[in-house]
Amino acid sequence: MTNQYQKFSSVLLIVALLAVVFPTQNYAQRRARKAPVSEELKLDLLIKGGLVIDGSSRAPMKNDIGIRADRIVFVGQSARLKVSADRTLDAAGMIVAPGFVDPHTHTLEDLSNPKSSGNEDYLMQGVTTVITGNDGDGPFRVAETLKKWERQGIGTNAALLVGHGRVRGEVLGAGDVPPSIEQLAQMKNLTAQAMDEGAFGMSTGLYYAPGSFAKTEEVVELAKTVAARDGVYDTHMRDEGSYSIGLLASIRETIRIGREAKIPVHISHIKALGKDVWGQSRQAVRLIKQARAAGINVTANQYPYTASGTNITAALVPRWAEAGGNAQLLQRIKDPNVRPRLVTEMEANLKRRNGAEAILFTRARDCSLVGKTLGAIALERKKSPVETALDIVEGGGAGIASFNMSEADIEYFMKQPFVMTGSDGSSGHPRKYGTFPRKLRQYVFAKKLITLPFAVRASSALTAETFRIPERGRLRVGYFADIIVFDPKTVTDRATYEQPETLAAGMKFVVVNGKIAVDEGKYTGMLAGRALRKIQK
Numbered sequence: 001m002t003n004q005y006q007k008f009s010s011v012l013l014i015v016a017l018l019a020v021v022f023p024t025q026n027y028a029q030r031r032a033r034k035a036p037v038s039e040e041l042k043l044d045l046l047i048k049g050g051l052v053i054d055g056s057s058r059a060p061m062k063n064d065i066g067i068r069a070d071r072i073v074f075v076g077q078s079a080r081l082k083v084s085a086d087r088t089l090d091a092a093g094m095i096v097a098p099g100f101v102d103p104h105t106h107t108l109e110d111l112s113n114p115k116s117s118g119n120e121d122y123l124m125q126g127v128t129t130v131i132t133g134n135d136g137d138g139p140f141r142v143a144e145t146l147k148k149w150e151r152q153g154i155g156t157n158a159a160l161l162v163g164h165g166r167v168r169g170e171v172l173g174a175g176d177v178p179p180s181i182e183q184l185a186q187m188k189n190l191t192a193q194a195m196d197e198g199a200f201g202m203s204t205g206l207y208y209a210p211g212s213f214a215k216t217e218e219v220v221e222l223a224k225t226v227a228a229r230d231g232v233y234d235t236h237m238r239d240e241g242s243y244s245i246g247l248l249a250s251i252r253e254t255i256r257i258g259r260e261a262k263i264p265v266h267i268s269h270i271k272a273l274g275k276d277v278w279g280q281s282r283q284a285v286r287l288i289k290q291a292r293a294a295g296i297n298v299t300a301n302q303y304p305y306t307a308s309g310t311n312i313t314a315a316l317v318p319r320w321a322e323a324g325g326n327a328q329l330l331q332r333i334k335d336p337n338v339r340p341r342l343v344t345e346m347e348a349n350l351k352r353r354n355g356a357e358a359i360l361f362t363r364a365r366d367c368s369l370v371g372k373t374l375g376a377i378a379l380e381r382k383k384s385p386v387e388t389a390l391d392i393v394e395g396g397g398a399g400i401a402s403f404n405m406s407e408a409d410i411e412y413f414m415k416q417p418f419v420m421t422g423s424d425g426s427s428g429h430p431r432k433y434g435t436f437p438r439k440l441r442q443y444v445f446a447k448k449l450i451t452l453p454f455a456v457r458a459s460s461a462l463t464a465e466t467f468r469i470p471e472r473g474r475l476r477v478g479y480f481a482d483i484i485v486f487d488p489k490t491v492t493d494r495a496t497y498e499q500p501e502t503l504a505a506g507m508k509f510v511v512v513n514g515k516i517a518v519d520e521g522k523y524t525g526m527l528a529g530r531a532l533r534k535i536q537k
Ligand SMILES: [Zn+2]
Pocket: 135, 236, 268, 269, 424
């Protein structure tokens, strides 16, 4: 017993002596020597010394990111390894994050036009992947569009949604009519084909004609076709205010579509539109939380502006007046038997949008309108606002910014963990150039409403997961190298309602599929984006 105790104490003594002779520094050196020196890490690109926010809920960490070809091959401390890189980007003092993913854009034309296919307005916001075809308006000839993008080159990655409105228009025209069984089957076929050609899901614009003419059952049937192909359902809901069924009933309709078609449902640009429904963000969120608790995958996206962007016709003209298309709308406007009813309903709609001073013209064939409110133009013309609006509709319509949201609702939606960032970018509205940096500047850094990792996740990983875009949206070994490096002190939107087409600032580097698209704050002209194809399970 004594002997054993003596042996044990002499071992302890030796350990203690060793610790004195070889302090921890030496131990660390020995460990470093054990690192695989022979395996030299050869990189195309090394992003060094930045604070990495990887898109998950993990805490920010100072790390280096190594890229080879189009993939992330290393995340960690490169100083511990033998690393060689063709180029090293200095990210000291910068935030390194996954490239942002925008779930709702109107970039179809921009991407298809070689003059604007670089998508610079989005790259400068840190967006490396856009989804387009929202609001029911996506093309059903998906393969054709994807091939065109591949042939011409695009600056960001881009994914498509097939548009319910387009499918409906193709089979039923612009009328307020229900489909026959054969016509519904035809619509399902077009939708299935679009999915098989690579669409990630289906969008609806149930607020707009002709989507508004569809009953919920029709949408459920088409959504089942999409669900069978692992796709998602994205919607501009039937009513975001008090126009028809109301905001909350529209959320219930969306949830019902999710439940009956067994499909993840995504509410685009969630908002409480107009004073009638201000404050309903709380009830809306409660409905969504209940549905999520019941196993229905409901998510939403949002842009951080109090004005929406639309056109004067969609904002004020009732849908029945649009049935059959534009020629019939113009006839109804002229018809003395119809016009009084039209005017009365448009007056109610204008009130829903907070009146003529809350409608700002942002783009029109008649340039003299741009930058003025409907109220101001009505005064100039000595006509009522609705009569003025009808003249403008007859003259070909116009784009507007409609100031209809309350800041309190915007903030309440933004704090929800299922709400992601989506620009809904359209020409004439600053959100197309400013959404993502504006959220960082205003709501992370100025108001401190949300944390930076929360905002990054809501702008990247959450969106990629929701739309089932694999291997993007996170900084993780094996993932595509879509990476942004930005300065937290200077990142900001600069686009305003007066100057909506002003590029954002603060993105130092934007890497798309391993290629540098923004270098030291300037777009390089690189067309490194990919036309993304849905790979069905
Ligand atoms: Zn929309």
